[in-house]
Amino acid sequence: MKIAIFDVSHWHFPLYIPALSDPGVEVVGISDSEAFSGERFAQRLNCKLFDSNEALLEADFDFALVFSRHSRMAGMAKRLIDRGIPFLIEKPCGLNLQEVRRIRQLAERRCVHVSVPFINRVSDWASHLSPSEGFSPEGFQHLSFRFIVGLAGRYERNGNSWMLDKRQAGGGSLLNVGIHFIDLISSLTGALITHVSAQARTFRSDVTVDEQAILTCRNAAGQIGLIETGYLYPSTAEDQRDFAFSISHTSAYARAYADQLYVKARDQKPGRSTTVEFNTDEYYPVFLRRSWADLAEGRAPVAGLREAEHAIAVLEAAYRSAAEGGTPQTVERAT
Incomplete structure (x- = not known):
C-alpha cells in the first residue's frame, strides 16, 4: 500500500x-x-x-x-x-x-x-466497558470523564500555535480532547447526544480558544454524561495528562485513574482492579x-465522517451554551 x-x-x-x-x-x-x-x-x-x-x-x-x-x-x-x-x-x-x-x-x-x-473505540480500557463485560448499552446511568492535558504553550513549542486561534482551530480543549468522549458516550450507549449545557474559560489573554471546559449532556435514551477538559496539566514526557472516569451502570460501577480500572458489581461482591493501558497515544497506530x-x-x-459530524454538532451546541452562560441547547441532527 x-x-x-x-x-x-x-x-x-x-x-x-x-x-x-x-x-x-x-x-x-x-x-x-x-x-x-x-x-x-x-x-x-x-x-x-x-x-x-x-x-x-x-x-x-x-x-x-x-x-x-x-x-x-x-x-x-x-x-x-x-x-x-x-x-x-x-x-x-x-x-x-x-x-x-x-x-x-x-x-x-x-x-x-x-x-x-x-481512538477510544479501539482501546483496551473501553473494551472493559462493552456488552461482553456486562455493560449493555441501555444500562448506563451516568458517565463522567476528566481529561486534562498539557498547557496551551505546548502547541507553540511544537509548531502548532494555530491551535490557540479560534479562527484556525474552531475551539480549544473541549473540541480537541473532549470530542473523543462525546463520541465514546454515543458509542457506549448506542444513542446520540441530544441536549447539552456547557461552561468554558480562557486564562491567557492572547489565546482565543477555551483552556478549560465542562460539558453536561443527555442522549436520546435519557442517559446523562459529564466531560471535563483543560489545557491545565504541567505535562512532562513521562507524565502527560490527568485522565480519570467513573461510570454507573445497572450491572456495576466502574472507576479509573492512573493505570487501574476498578469495577464493583451490583451484587455486593468485592470489586476487582485491573491494570489497563490508559496512555491514549498508544492507540493511534492501532x-x-x-x-x-x-x-x-x-x-x-x-469511526468515520458521520460520527465526526455528530460530535461537531454536539460541540457547536456546547459552545453556544457556554456563550450564553450555560443555557441548555438542542443538538442539531444529521440530515
Whole structure:
C-alpha cells in the first residue's frame, strides 16, 4: 500500500509511525504546510518531502493521512474525495459543522472510505466497558470523564500555535480532547447526544480558544454524561495528562485513574482492579491498522465522517451554551 501524508507537523503524526513501518506499507511522500518538521520526518521515513499539498496530490498513492489545520481540513478532504482516494483524517475534519457535513455527504455520494481516529473505540480500557463485560448499552446511568492535558504553550513549542486561534482551530480543549468522549458516550450507549449545557474559560489573554471546559449532556435514551477538559496539566514526557472516569451502570460501577480500572458489581461482591493501558497515544497506530483492515475487507470504518459530524454538532451546541452562560441547547441532527 502506497501512503501519502499531508501536513506532518501535527502533534499526533509521530504516534502513527509504528504502523507506517509495517511490512507492505510504503510512504511515497509527505507534505508540511507549517514548514516545521517536514525535513526531519522525510529523513526518518526515507521518503520525499513535497513542496506543497497540491504537489503531493499528484503523486501515485493508494491511501492518505490528513493532518492539516482545522481551517484547511475540509478543503483537503474534498480534493481526496474528488479523486476517489480513501483516507484517514484527524478530527475535527473541518472548522465547523457545515464543513464536516458537506464532506460527509460528498464522501457518501462518491462511496469513498474515510476513517476518523476516535481512538477510544479501539482501546483496551473501553473494551472493559462493552456488552461482553456486562455493560449493555441501555444500562448506563451516568458517565463522567476528566481529561486534562498539557498547557496551551505546548502547541507553540511544537509548531502548532494555530491551535490557540479560534479562527484556525474552531475551539480549544473541549473540541480537541473532549470530542473523543462525546463520541465514546454515543458509542457506549448506542444513542446520540441530544441536549447539552456547557461552561468554558480562557486564562491567557492572547489565546482565543477555551483552556478549560465542562460539558453536561443527555442522549436520546435519557442517559446523562459529564466531560471535563483543560489545557491545565504541567505535562512532562513521562507524565502527560490527568485522565480519570467513573461510570454507573445497572450491572456495576466502574472507576479509573492512573493505570487501574476498578469495577464493583451490583451484587455486593468485592470489586476487582485491573491494570489497563490508559496512555491514549498508544492507540493511534492501532486505529490506523484497523482502518486499513476495514478498507481491505470492504467494511465501513469503525469511526468515520458521520460520527465526526455528530460530535461537531454536539460541540457547536456546547459552545453556544457556554456563550450564553450555560443555557441548555438542542443538538442539531444529521440530515
